[in-house]
Each structure stands twice: as structure tokens, then as C-alpha cells.
Amino acid sequence: KLGHPSELPPEPLPNYEADEDFLRRLHHVLLEVEVLEGSLQCPDSGRRFPISRGVPNMLLSEEET
Amino acid sequence: PGAVPPHRPGLVKMSSAEPGRFFCTAGRGLEPFLAREVRARLGATEVDCVSGKVFFRAAAAPDELRKLRSGERLFLLLKKHSPLPVSGSKGKMLHEIKRFVIEEPKYWLDVISVWRKLHGHEGKTDDVSQENTLVLKRKSEEETNTASKRQKMERVRAIVSEECQVEAGERCVAPERMRGQEYWTESKTSSEFPSKGSGENPTANEKLSFSFRVSCRCSGAIAKILTSQEIGRVIGIALVKQCGWRADLRDPDVEIFVHLNDIHSVVGIPLFRLPLANREYIRTAGLRSTVAWAMASLAEISAGALVLDPMCGLGTILLEAAKEWPEACYWGADISDSQLEGADGNIRTAGLMDKIELLRASVKALPLPSESFDSVISDIPFGKKFKITNDAQLLPDILQEMERVVRVGGTIVLLLSQDLRKRMDGLTKCAGSDSPEATADGNSEAAPAKVLSVDGNSSSLAGGVGKSFLSSRHFGSLVPDGVYAVSLGKTDAFIHKYRKVSAAGN
Numbered sequence: 035k036l037g038h039p040s041e042l043p044p045e046p047l048p049n050y051e052a053d054e055d056f057l058r059r060l061h062h063v064l065l066e067v068e069v070l071e072g073s074l075q076c077p078d079s080g081r082r083f084p085i086s087r088g089v090p091n092m093l094l095s096e097e098e099t
Numbered sequence: 100p101g102a103v104p105p106h107r108p109g110l111v112k113m114s115s116a117e118p119g120r121f122f123c124t125a126g127r128g129l130e131p132f133l134a135r136e137v138r139a140r141l142g143a144t145e146v147d148c149v150s151g152k153v154f155f156r157a158a159a160a161p162d163e164l165r166k167l168r169s170g171e172r173l174f175l176l177l178k179k180h181s182p183l184p185v186s187g188s189k190g191k192m193l194h195e196i197k198r199f200v201i202e203e204p205k206y207w208l209d210v211i212s213v214w215r216k217l218h219g220h221e222g223k224t225d226d227v228s229q230e231n232t233l234v235l236k237r238k239s240e241e242e243t244n245t246a247s248k249r250q251k252m253e254r255v256r257a258i259v260s261e262e263c264q265v266e267a268g269e270r271c272v273a274p275e276r277m278r279g280q281e282y283w284t285e286s287k288t289s290s291e292f293p294s295k296g297s298g299e300n301p302t303a304n305e306k307l308s309f310s311f312r313v314s315c316r317c318s319g320a321i322a323k324i325l326t327s328q329e330i331g332r333v334i335g336i337a338l339v340k341q342c343g344w345r346a347d348l349r350d351p352d353v354e355i356f357v358h359l360n361d362i363h364s365v366v367g368i369p370l371f372r373l374p375l376a377n378r379e380y381i382r383t384a385g386l387r388s389t390v391a392w393a394m395a396s397l398a399e400i401s402a403g404a405l406v407l408d409p410m411c412g413l414g415t416i417l418l419e420a421a422k423e424w425p426e427a428c429y430w431g432a433d434i435s436d437s438q439l440e441g442a443d444g445n446i447r448t449a450g451l452m453d454k455i456e457l458l459r460a461s462v463k464a465l466p467l468p469s470e471s472f473d474s475v476i477s478d479i480p481f482g483k484k485f486k487i488t489n490d491a492q493l494l495p496d497i498l499q500e501m502e503r504v505v506r507v508g509g510t511i512v513l514l515l516s517q518d519l520r521k522r523m524d525g526l527t528k529c530a531g532s533d534s535p536e537a538t539a540d541g542n543s544e545a546a547p548a549k550v551l552s553v554d555g556n557s558s559s560l561a562g563g564v565g566k567s568f569l570s571s572r573h574f575g576s577l578v579p580d581g582v583y584a585v586s587l588g589k590t591d592a593f594i595h596k597y598r599k600v601s602a603a604g605n
Binding site for chain 2 (some may be wrong): 068083087088089090091092093094
């Protein structure tokens, strides 16, 4: 969910290893895009960790620890 | 043992391929790291380590020498003798010192041309000889000398303060431990170059002559008879008379460094204006960069390694490590937003954004998988300046997380205060040993201690019985692998290295 909805399919297509175009876009998203403002979401709890100036804030509140 | 044979001025011609003799000052405790570094990085030979200095011979160009990371200031070695004989008479001592330092003008011309060649000032040798011939013909400049010597002392003080002020952050390290006298003094005279009596135009004077400054340090037996100022002044005057140079405190062409103590008598010329410890890639300094580098050098960082500093502050350790071992991945975490901002600025200044990842997190609850890092390196904050007030009580929690995220076979390198290291030693004692420290700790005020049982659940244990049990079980997986005492200027600290030999609970 990086604001590039049209660039990546929701799931990898079969035989994606051979799809150079897909691989290039995946590489871009994984290694070349730096999130400056946004959030990380825990896949289990859904808890969002805000990212500001490129640094995610992973501090837990009192109740969470 | 025995006297060091006097060094004769044989080094006239030097290119980057030819060996030269150097010495480099080092913060107390870092000398072994520096000795190892000059051998490894420069292929140095004749490495001689004394308190606060490492002497060596190497065939290296200035840009290679500049890469030294654990030293403070680097000097071209001119003379290294055994300690000067001390007599009760000041006059006699000063005479001895002059005899030691001052040589024929040609010697100094050779030295200057060597030094200039090192700095790529080829072809200026002629100018220097011309300058000197001109200046030698000038009349006596006694008044100029006196004023400039006093300026010299003021300047010398400023230089040392600059070196100490390098750290904008919490720690400041003095370049050397000075056991004897300090060489700066309060001076009330203002700076001026009176031209009366010399009959020359002072501006023309300055343009033509080669300028210098003498930095003198003395300690031990000599310091009981003479002060550094007196010695510096005498040497300065003698050099002006001998070579016709001009004393300049603000921006001299060259600095002559004289160090006299009970171990040796040394004369050298600093190769660079700024200490090596000033890194151009660090914007805001925290921990002394030399100590940070030394810690990283112990962590055994290999290609592809993942390295974490879970209390990274301004990121100094990560910066030093990433510069030296760029083929690894570095992560830094801190709870303070302002510290992380500073770290971010440092990382950008250094151009290391793709090497160092930052996280705002608590070292007591790291959002990182177990056994995911090859090495944890950290300067555990101590002292009243930091928010962590009861460091000693928090240490087990901090250590628990560090131990958890390091893989088996990985290293943990920590910088600890005297208090913290005692606590640390108590926590990392091997299972079965019944050290009085482990039980006598001031931990009794803590409520039930947490102990990781074999299945990973936390259980509470009350009372003192649990404490040594806690110690021996909790961190038996961390085996001490070296302790290094280092000076941080006003305080001493200890670098502790550990290796994780098994998962906790095994």
C-alpha cells in the first residue's frame, strides 16, 4: 500500500521469477522506495506503528508492555 | 630498558613509497588498538607502544595515514631520545633542552621540505631558503619575540580547548593524559607585533618569513624544575634566532611539538591541522569516535553481517563501523526522538543512508526477531546526564533483549562505567560459580525477579535466593571474551566483549 496501486499485482503471478518487468518493479518497491511518512502494520494484531521522517516508531505504550 | 639511540636527521627526501618515522598520540587504553591498526592498515614496522603514544615506521602517503581511526594526532617524528638529564639548575636544563631541540638551519630546512613534500608543496624549497636568508639578515626582534611568545601561550590554550570541544555531545576526551603540568596559562598581554626597533615594515615581514608555533608538554621530573611555557618560550626564541622564522599563534605554517617526560624526549611535527579523531563524516559527535571505532573493531564484523546498536544515540558507533566495514548492514534503535534526529543527520552527512537503518524503540522491548543479528554493539549510557537513572537495575532487562536478538556465535560489545561493569560481571558469571558479588548486589530492593524458565515463560521468584540463581541461569550463554579499560577524559570506562555460546535456557 505504497501509493503505487497500478504497478504491482495484489499477488505474485505464477512464474513471477521470469517476469523481468515485475521483478524490476518489486525491486524498486522493496529496495529503492523509502517511506518517509506512513505506517507499518503488524500482520497479527493490526497495530499500526507510525513512520515519521523515515524512522518507524516502535515504542509500546504502558498497557502494551 | 636503556637509552634510545638519538635520531639523526637522515630523512631528507621522502616520497609516498619511502618509509618515514611517525608517532601518533592515543587516548589512554587505546594504544593497543592503535598499534594493531598501524600494522594492519599501514604495514608498519618498529611499532613501539608507550603510554599515550605509538611510534612506528611506515611507507605511507598522508592520505593513507589520515585513515587511522584509533589515534588522536599524528606526527612526523624528528627526534626521540631518552629522558633529558635533570639538574637543579634551570639555566643548565634549558641549555640541555636547546641542545636537544635546536639544530643547524639546514636541518630545519630539510625537515620543512620533507614536511612540505608530504603535503604536496613541491618546489617551494627554494622559496623557503630565500625567505630564510632574507630574514636572517634582519635586525634583532626582541620585542616581537616577547609579545609573540605570550600570544603563543594563549593560542596553545585555545588549541587544546578546540580539541576538547570537538564533542558537541556528552563526552569529551583530552588528547592525552597529562600527568605533569599543563602547558597553557592565563595571559593578560594583548596580541601585537610592535615594529619599533626593528626598522622594518611588519606586513612585509609577515609575508616573507616562514611562521611556526611551539607546543611544549612536560611532565615528570623535568616539570618540577621548569614549566612548559618557559621551555616553549626558550625554544621559540632560539628557533627565531637560528632560522629567522616568525612566531605565529593563529595560523602558523608549521607546528613544532616537544614532549619531555620521564620516559623519553620527543620532537615532532603534526601532519594534519585537526586531530584524526575529528571525522569529516560526523556532523554531531557523541561518543569519542576513536573509542567507537575500537568497539566496532572487537565485534568481528564480516561481510553480510547484521549489526545492531539498540541504544544508538547519535549513531557514532554505527557510523564508525559502517565506514570501516561497509559490506555489513547496520541497525540503530533509540527511544529518544531528538537523538534519532541527530543520528539521521549524521547518517545523511556521511552518505550512509543505504547502510544504516534507524528505529525508534526501547532496548527493553526490541521489535526484532530472536537471533537475528550477528553482533550487538552499544555504549550503555551512564551518569546523571541521561534519562536512565537506575541503570544498574535496568541492566538485566537490557542485557536480556540484547542476548535474545544475537545469534549463537555472535558477539556483544558494550561500553560500561565502573559501576555497570561490576553489575555486569555479576550477571555473566558462569553457572555453578558462587561469587559473593552475585548475591551481595544491591538488587534486594527489587520486587520479584523475572527468570526465564526452560519453556520460555516468565515466572516470578521472590527474595534473595533467586538472585544468584538468576545470575547463573540468565546469562550463562554469554561468555566474556575480553575487557579493555579506556579513558574518556574525565572518566574511565570499560569495553566488555561477550560471545553467545548457546541459546538462553540451554
